[in-house]
Amino acid sequence: MRRRRRQSSVTLVPETTAAPGTAGTSPNAGTVPAGAAPCPGRGAVEPAGLTALQLMRRLDSGPRGLTERQAEERLVRDGENVVPAWRPVSWPRRFLASLRDPFTTVLLCLGLVSAGIASWGTACVIMALVVVSCVLRSGGEHQASRSMAALWELVASTASVQRRADDQAPPLVRELPVDQLVVGDVIRLGPGDLVPADVRLLRASGLTVHQSALTGESVPVPKDAVDAPAEGGAELPEPEHLCFQGSSVASGSGTALVVATGADTRFAAAYGGPARRRTETAFDRSVHGIAWTLIRFMLLTPPLVLMANAALRGRGLETLPFAIAVAVGLTPEMLPVIVTATLARGAAALARTSGVIVKRLPALHDLGAIDVLCLDKTGTLTQDRPVVERSLDGRGGDDPGVLRWAAVNSFWTLELAELPAPDTLDEAILDAAGEAGADPLAHDGIAALPFDPAHRLATAVVRRPGRHGVHTLVVKGAVEDVLGRCTRLVASGGSAAGDDHPNAAGTTGTAGTTGTAGRAGTTGTAGRAGTAGDAAAPGSGPAPLPLDDEERDRLLGLAAKEAAGGLRLLAVALADRPARPGGYGEPDLHALTFVGFVALRDALAPSAGEALDELARRGVAVKVLTGDHPGTAARACRDLGLEPGGVLTADQLGALSGPPLAEAVGRATVVARCTAQDKARIVTALRESGRTTGFLGDGVNDLPALRAADVGICPRGAVTVAREGADVVLAQKDLTAIDRAIAAGRTGSSTLAGYLRITLSSNLGNVIAMLAAGLLLPFLPMLPAQVLVQNLCFDAAQLAFAFDRPADAALHRPAVLRPRTFLRYITAFGLLNAAADLATFAVLALAVHTTAGRGDPAVFHAGWFTENLLTQAMVMLLLRSGHRTAAGRAAGPVHLAVAALAVIGVLLPLSPLGPPLDMAAPPPLYYALLAAVLTLYGVALAAAKRRYTDRRS
Numbered sequence: 001m002r003r004r005r006r007q008s009s010v011t012l013v014p015e016t017t018a019a020p021g022t023a024g025t026s027p028n029a030g031t032v033p034a035g036a037a038p039c040p041g042r043g044a045v046e047p048a049g050l051t052a053l054q055l056m057r058r059l060d061s062g063p064r065g066l067t068e069r070q071a072e073e074r075l076v077r078d079g080e081n082v083v084p085a086w087r088p089v090s091w092p093r094r095f096l097a098s099l100r101d102p103f104t105t106v107l108l109c110l111g112l113v114s115a116g117i118a119s120w121g122t123a124c125v126i127m128a129l130v131v132v133s134c135v136l137r138s139g140g141e142h143q144a145s146r147s148m149a150a151l152w153e154l155v156a157s158t159a160s161v162q163r164r165a166d167d168q169a170p171p172l173v174r175e176l177p178v179d180q181l182v183v184g185d186v187i188r189l190g191p192g193d194l195v196p197a198d199v200r201l202l203r204a205s206g207l208t209v210h211q212s213a214l215t216g217e218s219v220p221v222p223k224d225a226v227d228a229p230a231e232g233g234a235e236l237p238e239p240e241h242l243c244f245q246g247s248s249v250a251s252g253s254g255t256a257l258v259v260a261t262g263a264d265t266r267f268a269a270a271y272g273g274p275a276r277r278r279t280e281t282a283f284d285r286s287v288h289g290i291a292w293t294l295i296r297f298m299l300l301t302p303p304l305v306l307m308a309n310a311a312l313r314g315r316g317l318e319t320l321p322f323a324i325a326v327a328v329g330l331t332p333e334m335l336p337v338i339v340t341a342t343l344a345r346g347a348a349a350l351a352r353t354s355g356v357i358v359k360r361l362p363a364l365h366d367l368g369a370i371d372v373l374c375l376d377k378t379g380t381l382t383q384d385r386p387v388v389e390r391s392l393d394g395r396g397g398d399d400p401g402v403l404r405w406a407a408v409n410s411f412w413t414l415e416l417a418e419l420p421a422p423d424t425l426d427e428a429i430l431d432a433a434g435e436a437g438a439d440p441l442a443h444d445g446i447a448a449l450p451f452d453p454a455h456r457l458a459t460a461v462v463r464r465p466g467r468h469g470v471h472t473l474v475v476k477g478a479v480e481d482v483l484g485r486c487t488r489l490v491a492s493g494g495s496a497a498g499d500d501h502p503n504a505a506g507t508t509g510t511a512g513t514t515g516t517a518g519r520a521g522t523t524g525t526a527g528r529a530g531t532a533g534d535a536a537a538p539g540s541g542p543a544p545l546p547l548d549d550e551e552r553d554r555l556l557g558l559a560a561k562e563a564a565g566g567l568r569l570l571a572v573a574l575a576d577r578p579a580r581p582g583g584y585g586e587p588d589l590h591a592l593t594f595v596g597f598v599a600l601r602d603a604l605a606p607s608a609g610e611a612l613d614e615l616a617r618r619g620v621a622v623k624v625l626t627g628d629h630p631g632t633a634a635r636a637c638r639d640l641g642l643e644p645g646g647v648l649t650a651d652q653l654g655a656l657s658g659p660p661l662a663e664a665v666g667r668a669t670v671v672a673r674c675t676a677q678d679k680a681r682i683v684t685a686l687r688e689s690g691r692t693t694g695f696l697g698d699g700v701n702d703l704p705a706l707r708a709a710d711v712g713i714c715p716r717g718a719v720t721v722a723r724e725g726a727d728v729v730l731a732q733k734d735l736t737a738i739d740r741a742i743a744a745g746r747t748g749s750s751t752l753a754g755y756l757r758i759t760l761s762s763n764l765g766n767v768i769a770m771l772a773a774g775l776l777l778p779f780l781p782m783l784p785a786q787v788l789v790q791n792l793c794f795d796a797a798q799l800a801f802a803f804d805r806p807a808d809a810a811l812h813r814p815a816v817l818r819p820r821t822f823l824r825y826i827t828a829f830g831l832l833n834a835a836a837d838l839a840t841f842a843v844l845a846l847a848v849h850t851t852a853g854r855g856d857p858a859v860f861h862a863g864w865f866t867e868n869l870l871t872q873a874m875v876m877l878l879l880r881s882g883h884r885t886a887a888g889r890a891a892g893p894v895h896l897a898v899a900a901l902a903v904i905g906v907l908l909p910l911s912p913l914g915p916p917l918d919m920a921a922p923p924p925l926y927y928a929l930l931a932a933v934l935t936l937y938g939v940a941l942a943a944a945k946r947r948y949t950d951r952r953s
Helices: 052-058 068-078 091-098 102-116 120-151 266-272 282-313 317-330 335-354 362-369 400-416 424-436 479-483 493-498 549-564 608-617 630-639 658-666 676-688 700-708 720-725 735-776 784-803 808-812 819-849 857-879 892-910 924-952
Strands: 158-164 172-177 186-189 198-210 248-260 372-375 382-392 444-452 457-463 470-477 486-489 568-578 592-604 621-625 670-672 693-696 711-715 728-730
Touching: 052 198, 052 248, 068 158, 091 120, 102 120, 102 282, 120 335, 120 784, 186 198, 198 444, 282 317, 282 362, 282 735, 282 819, 335 362, 335 735, 335 784, 362 711, 362 735, 372 676, 382 400, 382 424, 400 424, 400 444, 400 457, 400 470, 400 568, 400 592, 424 592, 470 479, 470 592, 479 549, 479 568, 479 592, 486 549, 549 568, 549 592, 549 630, 592 630, 608 621, 608 735, 621 630, 621 676, 630 670, 658 676, 676 693, 676 700, 693 700, 700 711, 700 720, 711 720, 728 735, 735 784, 735 808, 735 819, 735 857, 784 857, 784 892, 819 857, 819 924, 857 892, 857 924
Parallel strands: 372 621, 372 693, 486 592, 621 670, 693 711, 711 728
Antiparallel strands: 158 172, 158 186, 186 248, 198 248, 382 592, 444 457, 457 470, 470 568, 568 592
């Protein structure tokens, strides 16, 4: 069964020339994805100027298609018609790739050094942490990859192919898998079909295609079978006689010749053209900066310890294990585990509750750090369908009668032309007319001329009640095309023309007869100036006015004004013709009477307004990068409560790049007329200016921008190549889902930031205290085994941070891990922690001096071990930024971890495990003095945190 895309069944939406980019024009004309060739074929490139017959001869094909034998030979020679697929990364490769994480690399180096000096306990613990971190990270990303495997359904499964059994057999049309298509095949296209390869049209009837996946155009593009393209026509970005893989048929039908398949299609060229290597993201920059700061400290610490002990205490290499232990103590060993566990937990929750798949775990942090979100208008802020805003007469006043005539045209065109489905334009008109109480069935349908992309008109021929012998042509289409065929204007056209009185004037005028428009009761000649065959203006209202060039320019100006305000206009015109049994055609569509305009706008996405408000509260600036008319995009923003500010077009940005481009875009909300390259250029400039940028896209043309952003986002319905290039895949193209993803990212980032602040400041304080104690004491302040146990206890307690809930305030600003900010924070609080440790030295000296065990290193080790774990417990409790209950108590996991850490710190030196670790119980006086030190430390810590919070806010 051929796969259809019902949402793509939309005919071309006409629009005034004041709003280029619609109604037969391509807003992204000239948009060629990076690296795309115009139309290469496997062994056959279409030269400019070749006729269809010449091309078929060159490809050894013909109008009847290939034989089965020819097709099999070409399939063997060229391969299947498939885009080079992205190969999922195996779990072992993901595991090895996770070893490249900076912190993991640091731990590996420390583990190897520990093994080199025979510190096997330290080495085993570090290696275990490395393995756990890599398993968690690779497992989470592998699960996301498996979830993505369920999304490969958006491809055409079969195509209608015309082939012959042999040279003498007649051609037969049958459905074949698209991967079996070869160059030279003749295929049939109909509404809803996905174009399975790059093709040259041989015949076309009212054919329009959606190619937003390639160019980002929001309206269908007309296509026609040009037998002999103009010189250079095949090299044009959007030649009218070529259709490309990845596009879909909106309306009409056609027969086409396959000229490129598989890797030679434009789709595949766009897939491979952009740089496949992802740029460094916000997470990479943050982690690398913090990692290198720690590495510098760690490389500096062991030499300092060795030199200080050698110079002051005469110790040599015997202090190397202690120096390594100090370096290990500075390292946040659990960081890779906590980062992976936090991000994996957040990603799993998003997939479970919101259908959001995070393919690359660090992308969850990047989501939380986003402060600029770039997106397209169609499908995000607006739906892929229009709605009627109002109907206007020739003077610009509201006139519901114009809508009634437009509904008559839409209804009978659909009925009599036997179109497979109404397009979104006709659906919008019929829906609005139904709400207004208009009944198209009040007129009897006679014939219909469906929408013609060349003339941009659709015509319905109807018979009005009581009008025997007269048929009324109701014409609807692009403003320029309709006005170009009108010779008269009904000033209040819709209402007057809509009054279907049986005696309304409108019989055919006699050639050369001059008079007033006939009213009820007039017989003979319904007078007006005219020529034979012209129709009088139908209706019972005021007499029609001549439509001269000046009046036509006025109407075009009115249409341009409405279009600049974001509306898309259709013109409606009428003409009476003598009833005849034969059909109607192009010659009848002249000397029309203009009735009015129907103005449409894009239907707003139901949840977009609320989502935009929430994004603004979260500090995320939204930039709309679209190929549409600037007025259309600006109106959608205003209707949703998003002030567009200064609206720019890509042409106005010119060749700007870097800071000037970022500054210009920063002052605007909408950048219209954007090509794929424009979007990537803007995203790159914003990133280089220091903004953390997200990009939401769903087409091949969006791939460069998806790659350029810190985090690329696409909906599940995006083309395959976009899903492969994105970091985050949404269940649907909905800003609400993005808002939930950003909130989840900030939750994880806040947890990581809190962990880093607490761990690094505490570790730095301990290292400073150890260095000072090593210089003041005649023995090592702590043995390597004691440092290892202390680190294990603290690290195990910190796992609770992976289950912490951040405060609500953390969700209202971008969460960025800035190395300089962290350095200032950990330096200030690390010095405070070191001061508490040095105060503990004094307490120990005073307490131990009054005991029989004075000078015993085991007592000092036990006292400092207890103090270290208690101060670390206080740091976890007081410096965390997590959620608190109404009663002010900490959340469960962290609270329990702090209590366990404090209990271990007090009881371990007193337990039977104390002596093996060379620790002896301190005297009771020590605990009393320690309580005083910890109280003062807690007060200082709370005051410092309050000052830091006030300064930050």
